[in-house]
Amino acid sequence: MKASLYLVLATLFWSGNFVVGQAAVASMTPVELTFWRWAIAALPLLALAQLVDRPDWRAVLRSWPTLLLLSFLGMGGYTLLLYTALQHTSALNASLITAANPALIVVLAIAMLGDRPGALGWAGIALGLSGVLMVLTGGDFQRLLRFSFNLGELLMLAAIAVWSLYTIIARRLAVPAITATAVQVVMATVVLIPVAVATGAHLPQTAAGSWSLAYIVVFPSLGAYLLWNLALKTTAPGTAGNYLNLMVVFTAVITFLLGTPISVPQILGGLLVVGGVLLTSVRGAGKSSGITAPEKSVLRPRAER
Template sequence: MKAVVYLVLATLFWAGNYVVGETAVKSMEPLALTWWRWAFAVVPLLVLAHVAERPDWRAVAARWRLLLPMGCLGMGAYALFLYGSLQYTTAVNAALINAANPALIVVFAVVLLRARPGWRGWAGVLLGLAGVLLVLSGGSLDHLLAVRFNSGDLLMLGAITVWALYTVLGRRVRLPAIASTAAQVVFALAAMAPFAAVFGVPLPADTPGWASLGFMVLFPSIGSYLLWNAALRTVAPSSAGMFLNLITVFTALAAVLLGQALTPAQVLGGVLVLGGMALTNLKPRARNQAPSPVPAACPAEAGAGDRA
């Protein structure tokens, strides 16, 4: 239950990243936005990890072969693709493409982790995807068919691809959640440093820009990644991926708070998304099996051959 709360909050903060990011890219380039977002977040993450978890930093550093690509993918490439996408495409198109993320995570988990989601997993993916499409189209097939893909849409395809791979790789991390996140940020900044030096990363020039950057540092950067990585210790990637559909639902709710009316299609779509999540995470009841005094293996034990 705790992992579910973590995943819901993580997606809530990421939904805010979509809304705020669409405004922020009007005054900051994607590279500068990504660089300063993590540059301001890295020290709080390192301090929090040291105080709360007291990790063995040598053991953390020894996992650099895994943490380096994770940082480059989840903290660097994903943010660059997302912010680059929001410069050229609409929020509707970006959210529509993001709806394919859970299905892509399931595919990656099947290929790389030999996961077996079963019919409930695949049905949950399809149900959740249907709900998101219903929310985005407003119940109109013509609206859905009218969507056209441009360079921003292609960048968003890159974003969900790297995120799916990041989520699957996250299952191989056997480190404290905060320390793992902080280390990934350090590696991401190191990888981006040469590009920042060559192309420049100017700070915001106005108050709204600083406010947007502050929100991104506190919530999508620190909050979401800590909660996501903590949840992945007990939740399978395919199940966690279903929660990404909540980004669209939360975006619809944000629209209501901004004065827009919530349509029946959006309400029904939200119900389908929640139903898909429930179906994916529903565990079948064992039949004709005597209770065992030995607890079942935690999902985090899957593929545990790469322990620290």
């Protein structure tokens, strides 16, 4: 029961990253938000890793090339693409497209690792793709022929592609989850320092911007990781992965409560995406353990994902 509460809270915090992130990019550039998010979270995450994982740091640092690549993809590339996308599309649309991530991971696992989905796996991929297309086109599938998509939605597609590659590579990393995340955050901060200096990155100048950054640092970056990994001590990864489907629901509820209307294509697309994720998560959907994509997202979840 306690583990379930932890998982629900973690997904709620990550859902808030879409909504609060959209508010934050109104007063901060994506580079500023990405840099300060990780710069402020770096030391607390290192302390959290020491407290929870108690790693052999020398052994961890021997994996620095892979950790650096993962940092470039997940902490840098994905986060910058996400926050840039939120300048051009709604938080709900971004979360709906992100929800198709497990299906894309399945496709990459087929191409890169030789995994083979069963009938349910293929059905899940097809449903997830249909849902994403529903969201991208707003129900007007003639937009596919015109290739008339919102820039933010295209950036989110790029973001989930980057995150899928990150997840495939992270599967082979033999480093505890929080420790791997902490090291990647430190690396991202160091790499982004010259960019932040060159672009004149500064902390938020408004109260709203400061509160947005504080939320992103405390809840999606620190609290959610701790709760997620505490839950994994007593919960199977595949079971925990299914809780990530709640992110679309939470994001929809939050945006609706804030006064943003939800369209029928968004509702239908969300249902198709979540249905596709559930099918790819069913036991037997794939021929290898790599096909149940949600259970592979323990290093860094989708919403920051």
